[in-house]
Amino acid sequence: MQDLLNELTLVTVTYNSAQVLPAHIASLRETATTAMPRWIVVDNASTDATDAIVAANGNCVEMLKSEKNLGFGAACNLGIHASKTRYVMVLNPDTQLSEAAIDQLLAELKNRDAAIAGPALEPEADKSIVDAPWLVGAVLLFDTQLMNPVGYFDERFFLYEEDKDVCKCANDAGLKVIHCRNVSIPHVGGASTVRNKTVNKFIHFHKGRSYALYARKHELGEKVIEAYVRSNKKRMNFALLTFGVARYARAKAKIQGVNSAR
Incomplete structure (x- = not known):
């Protein structure tokens, strides 16, 4: 990992992620054979035990805390701009890291002169490396030398579509975005924040809002946005017939998100 110390910064974005953050940090600590690279936890004003967890791991991670919840992309931007290395990896806190996987992903990015690389987020039989229109934002490795002229996350996207957008902007600028299926960094998915009815409504509102923002x-x-709204209205009607209260709430929140972006 010696090269990583000088070349790479890790940026993990958290929001009430105390349930998964200890395992996330431990996954790399337990596989590191030398000192680890700089690791910044950008926290979106969590109210759980995130601060205490970072403090307890202060020998390997540092916190950059926002006074309010900025959203995923804006928090990533804070971490990227705070880094001083050419390569920056942004992460969800429900991913499981290893020194070998990080080394390999960085090597693939360099070997292919790519601007953005992402790994397999679950084990895959296909070990190919392919050019990609977009990658899931749970793990994204950036070459800042290539990406600085393009920019990073559009902060109008509070949640969702920001990963698709940054990859499209890179591709549109003639830069390579690669999916490295030969590198595995497991992602639990949906575990970054504790879910409840209020959180679920918030999440689906931003799914709808970001969908409309991206389309425009x-x-x-x-017509693409109108089709999205029609689809969710059908889901609402079906949910009423089947007493699907949660499905109705999700679809309604998405439509409200779309309407907020007009």
């Missing part, structure tokens, strides 16, 4: 930014046409 990249000129996909109003």
